[in-house]
Amino acid sequence: xxxxxxxxxxxxxxxxxxxxxxxxxxxxxxxxxxxxxxxxxxxxxxxxxxxxxxxxxxxxxxxxxxxxxxxxxxxxxxxxxxxxxxxxxxxxxxxxxxxxxxxxxxxxxxxxxxxxxxxxxxxxxxxxxxxxxxxxxxxxxxxxxxxxxxxxxxxxxxxxxxxxxxxxxxxxxxxxxxxxxxxxxxxxxxxxxxxxxxxxxxxxxxxxxxxxxxxxxxxxxxxxxxxxxxxxxxxxxxxxxxxxxxxxxxxxxxxxxxx
Amino acid sequence: xxxxxxxxxxxxxxxxxxxxxxxxxxxxxxxxxxxxxxxxxxxxxxxxxxxxxxxxxxxxxxxxxxxxxxxxxxxxxxxxxxxxxxxxxxxxxxxxxxxxxxxxxxxxxxxxxxxxxxxxxxxxxxxxxxxxxxxxxxxxxxxxxxxxxxxxxxxxxxxxxxxxxxxxxxxxxxxxxxxxxxxxxxxxxxxxxxxxxxxxxxxxxxxxxxxxxxxxxxxxxxxxxxxxxxxxxxxxxxxxxxxxxxxxxxxxxxxxxxx
DNA sequence: TCCAATAAATCCATATTATGGAAGTAATTA
DNA sequence: TAATTACTTCCATAATATGGATTTATTGGA
Numbered sequence: 155x156x157x158x159x160x161x162x163x164x165x166x167x168x169x170x171x172x173x174x175x176x177x178x179x180x181x182x183x184x185x186x187x188x189x190x191x192x193x194x195x196x197x198x199x200x201x202x203x204x205x206x207x208x209x210x211x212x213x214x215x216x217x218x219x220x221x222x223x224x225x226x227x228x229x230x231x232x233x234x235x236x237x238x239x240x241x242x243x244x245x246x247x248x249x250x251x252x253x254x255x256x257x258x259x260x261x262x263x264x265x266x267x268x269x270x271x272x273x274x275x276x277x278x279x280x281x282x283x284x285x286x287x288x289x290x291x292x293x294x295x296x297x298x299x300x301x302x303x304x305x306x307x308x309x310x311x312x313x314x315x316x317x318x319x320x321x322x323x324x325x326x327x328x329x330x331x332x333x334x335x336x337x338x339x340x341x342x343x344x345x346x347x348x349x350x351x352x353x354x355x356x357x358x359x360x361x362x363x364x365x366x367x368x369x370x371x372x373x374x375x376x377x378x379x380x381x382x383x384x385x386x387x388x389x390x391x392x393x394x395x396x397x398x399x400x401x402x403x404x405x406x407x408x409x410x411x412x413x
Numbered sequence: 414x415x416x417x418x419x420x421x422x423x424x425x426x427x428x429x430x431x432x433x434x435x436x437x438x439x440x441x442x443x444x445x446x447x448x449x450x451x452x453x454x455x456x457x458x459x460x461x462x463x464x465x466x467x468x469x470x471x472x473x474x475x476x477x478x479x480x481x482x483x484x485x486x487x488x489x490x491x492x493x494x495x496x497x498x499x500x501x502x503x504x505x506x507x508x509x510x511x512x513x514x515x516x517x518x519x520x521x522x523x524x525x526x527x528x529x530x531x532x533x534x535x536x537x538x539x540x541x542x543x544x545x546x547x548x549x550x551x552x553x554x555x556x557x558x559x560x561x562x563x564x565x566x567x568x569x570x571x572x573x574x575x576x577x578x579x580x581x582x583x584x585x586x587x588x589x590x591x592x593x594x595x596x597x598x599x600x601x602x603x604x605x606x607x608x609x610x611x612x613x614x615x616x617x618x619x620x621x622x623x624x625x626x627x628x629x630x631x632x633x634x635x636x637x638x639x640x641x642x643x644x645x646x647x648x649x650x651x652x653x654x655x656x657x658x659x660x661x662x663x664x665x666x667x668x669x670x671x672x
Numbered sequence: 673t674c675c676a677a678t679a680a681a682t683c684c685a686t687a688t689t690a691t692g693g694a695a696g697t698a699a700t701t702a
Numbered sequence: 703t704a705a706t707t708a709c710t711t712c713c714a715t716a717a718t719a720t721g722g723a724t725t726t727a728t729t730g731g732a
Contacts, residue, residue: 161463162718163422163690168467175491185708194692199710204420208427209524214496216624218699218709222492224523227530230489231547232434233481237473264483265468271486288490365475421689422719444679453721458681477680477728673732680727690718698709 166193167201171210174222181219230288239370240271242403243361246372246396247274254389256376261298261358263369266317267291268299271370292318294330297344297356298373303330304338305360305368311335343390344371347378355381359393364405372397425452426460430469433481440478489547498629499530501662502620505631505655506533513648515635516541520557520617522628525576526550527558530629539634542609551577553589556603556615557632562589563597564619564627570594602649603630606637614640618652623664631656 159165173190174182182190188198202220205211209225235241243260251258251274260272267290293303293314303314315329322329328349338344346356358373372393374381381389418424432449433441441449447457461479464470468484494500502519510517510533518541519531527550529543542548542555552562552573562573574588581588586609597603605615617632631652633640640648 159463160459160719161422161426163420164426164460164463165467167420167423167426168463168469171488175488179496183708184710195709196692196711197690200419200690201423204418204423204427208424209526210427212523221496222488224492224521224528224530226485226491227489227493228523228526228528228547228549229430229434229481230486230493231545232485233483234486234489234547237438237480262483264471264487267468267487269483269487271483286490288487288493290487419690442679443681454680455682455721456719459719462681676729676731678727678729680725682725683723684720685722686720688718688720689716691714691716693714694712696709696711698707700705700707702703702705 163201166191166197167205170198170201170205171222171226174211174220177221179221181214181217181221183219187220234271237404239361239400239404243370243372243400244272246400247272250274250372250374250393250396251276253392254374254376256374256380256389259298259358259373259375261296261302261371261373263293263302264290266293266314268293268296268302268371292321292325294318295322295325295327296373297346297358297375298371300330300335300346301338301344301358301360301371301373302368304335304344305362307367342394345386345390351375353378355386357381357386357390357393359390359397361397361400361404364401369404372400422460425450425456426464429457429460429464430481430485433470433479436480438480440473440476440480442478446479493530496663497666498620498659498663501666502629502631502659503531503533505659506531509533509631509633509652509655510535512651513633513635515539515633515639515648518543518557518617518632518634520555520561520630520632522552522561523549525552525573527552527555527561527630539613539636540610541613541615541634551580551584553577554581554584554586555609555632556605556617556634557630559589559594559605560597560603560617560619560630560632561627563594563603564621566626601653604645604649610634612637614645616640616645616649616652618649618656620656620659620663623660628663631659 169191170187173187184198184202185195188195202211209223211220212223214221239262240260247258247260255276258274259270261268262271270287270289273287291299293299303311306314319329343357343359354375355378356373356375358371360368361370362368374389428450429446432446443457443461444454447454461470468482470479471482473480498521499519506517506519514535516539517533518529520527521530529546529548532546542550550558552558562570578588602616602618614635614637615632617630619627620629621627633648
């Protein structure tokens, strides 16, 4: 079985980047990189050299250890909000965080993952699955992520689920059932208690394109005590309102990220 | 003259990323990418396909246009503060912004550039050279950037200047003279009025590693009216204090970014 | 709506480029 | 200081990227 990608070297280079990204902040040694990516050491060396030249990798201090360079930060900042989603949603997040007093997250879809694009903390800070801006979670794990998954068209949903099942299980979590996802679509929101993170309640509403594709979700994270079922109804209603507002902004921008 | 990089395909792929990053948010067409990067179209096609598969590029809406994908944002967020610089400096920035009422920036070196790692606005928002977090400017253009350049060891400084001279001129700005840089080192800060951005005063102090390498700078941006010479002295003094505090934090973390 | 023009995707023989074994050099560690 | 481990460089080889040619899709104009 030959992998006829046509761009082996590039793919290997990207694999190196991802390996380094997954490594602790002390960085990675060349040998580790080679091993992790299944490369011979001279090959890894050449790829690393090229990435370093471009600023994609840097040496840690004056050691030989490698970590991600700031070039990725530069590019990431450019790419993060090319569609204007984060900018469009920020006011909504701020209002929601202020009104609810809880943590609000903006999650956007990226392939088989949901990425935390923005976060607003009100009074306190909770630990969430993705944790920080830039964090990612497989679609189907975490409220925002699962909401996006649930609203995907049938075929795509199945494909994503198939791809993510093992990843989610490997992380020690349950894969949402068909019924779960159907319920989310019907109610228009996802509600999780004690599922992805212990003691934490999460809920999320989708942000859809005019064509009905889910591109993102607004999620809330709170402790169980702070978000009982009674309060949930109100909060969700407000979140839905805000989501609709964001959708309107996206729809009115001609080059929005209508996926 | 042969470019014996040993990783042509990877370098070309990265060039594609950078080309797309530089493009407007509507995205780029395959042909444009090919032309911009000096590639044949089938070659560009293969590279783009690989990058798209990895989430480094995405299609805009349902068109064929390409823009940066969120994978870069993910990686960037990971790499942005692996050294802990931004985290270490944030409190300082917040205090400085609150105390001065102006805009404070954290600029870090990345190769021949300075990248805006963080920004704190107090009462108002000014237009800065880099503009936003993630923005970059050649070393030698802008107060924070120039401060870092000035504090580099002689040989490195010359190398950077040689590399950046044309870039800075191309942007319609002046290249700092040897005397300018020497003065910055002597005074321990950089002060610019009306230089990089019209009507704006900028000033910056360096953040040095224990070994005496400049890795970053704290910069202030304000309107001319708000930051007269008289006030400048006090503000700079406070900035220097905070910079020293950040240096202390960095020095005490064993895997800091001592470059 | 149709047609022309332009762009994107696919194919494939070729030569360039990446590859990885081997060997030398530098950095750790005992 | 010696022994071990990691990094760098070299180069013949083979696998891979390349780009010309072609087909297919998309876009824009009438």
